[in-house]
Amino acid sequence: MAEFDIIARYFAPLAGPGARGLQDDVAAYAGQVLTKDILVEGTHFLPTDPIDLVARKALRVNLSDIVAKGAQPTAYMLGLVWPKGTRDETIANFAQGLAAEQALSGVTLLGGDTTVGPLLMISVTMFGRPGPRGIIGRGGAQVGDRVFVTGTIGDGLLGLKAAQAVPPADDIAARPYRLPQVALDIETVVAQYATASLDISDGLVADARHLASVSGVAIELHANKIPLSDFGQLAKAEGRLVDLITGGDDYQVLFTVPPDDVEAMAKAVPAGRQVTDIGAVVTMSDKGKVEVIGTDGHPLTIGPGGWDHFA
Ligand code: ADP
Ligand code: MG
Numbered sequence: 592m593a594e595f596d597i598i599a600r601y602f603a604p605l606a607g608p609g610a611r612g613l614q615d616d617v618a619a620y621a622g623q624v625l626t627k628d629i630l631v632e633g634t635h636f637l638p639t640d641p642i643d644l645v646a647r648k649a650l651r652v653n654l655s656d657i658v659a660k661g662a663q664p665t666a667y668m669l670g671l672v673w674p675k676g677t678r679d680e681t682i683a684n685f686a687q688g689l690a691a692e693q694a695l696s697g698v699t700l701l702g703g704d705t706t707v708g709p710l711l712m713i714s715v716t717m718f719g720r721p722g723p724r725g726i727i728g729r730g731g732a733q734v735g736d737r738v739f740v741t742g743t744i745g746d747g748l749l750g751l752k753a754a755q756a757v758p759p760a761d762d763i764a765a766r767p768y769r770l771p772q773v774a775l776d777i778e779t780v781v782a783q784y785a786t787a788s789l790d791i792s793d794g795l796v797a798d799a800r801h802l803a804s805v806s807g808v809a810i811e812l813h814a815n816k817i818p819l820s821d822f823g824q825l826a827k828a829e830g831r832l833v834d835l836i837t838g839g840d841d842y843q844v845l846f847t848v849p850p851d852d853v854e855a856m857a858k859a860v861p862a863g864r865q866v867t868d869i870g871a872v873v874t875m876s877d878k879g880k881v882e883v884i885g886t887d888g889h890p891l892t893i894g895p896g897g898w899d900h901f902a
Contacts, residue, residue: 615789623721625716629715633710638711643685644769650698652771654692658774659727661721661781664697665719670716672712674711696775724782738869739856739866740867741844746772747768750764750767754769767841792841794837796836803879809881811884814832
């Protein structure tokens, strides 16, 4: 069974008020937004990744869910499973990574649990304060809205390949995998202007489909507008664009903005933060459909494309 089918079949019936049908990036509870993401050694990071970056990544993948909802991250709880015999120095470096990320994002630690097990696992539950319009969900996109994405796409995938060669801690090719470039300061823009928003954890196309299907619309993206890093441009030149846009965990924010608000939104983007118009919300017979138009004007052929841990 696929990951989303498991959630829909076994867990959605247990969900209470505020769970948002288990179809959003966060839950709403007691005036707060909450999210949880787990990192497992060998699945979400490599045993050879620098441990301070693993700690920072564990916070970032949660921070991206919170800011994508237009909420301000505030605090987190931390569950840790360490392999038996882990050295104090490793845990000290891990804690240093958390400290660095706390300083950048403003979150603080509330509590957690520390135990041992067969491999390193990090479970974070993060809290945030919603913006003035409340949680920006996946369901508000309207036909005519423009579609925007932060940062660049595909670097998580390329970074994994680089990280597998176990380069030095500061290797720039592996960096986007080891420490995703989350748009930490985008929440005010999302809170004010977005009609729908989510973070990209399953690949650009798959997450655009999630947004389109909850909103009951279709989305048309333009291949040549999708922002790529220098490494991404090289991969595209080798014909790997579809890999980049279906490749998984970029932790960038994808959001929709009504055409009349685009100019004001662009002015509100924090200095140094990249936000790119990559397409539009359109009507198509198929709700939830995402088409990526290639340079020849025809839609690219993309399979079910999207990350599924159970596939
Ligand atoms: P994200 O990628 O934004 O973190 P996921 O794809 O992991 O979201 O999860 C999709 C939805 O399913 C979310 O609402 C999440 O809270 C919910 N979910 C996932 N796993 C479980 C679980 N074991 N129990 C309850 N809800 C879950
Ligand atoms: Mg998410």
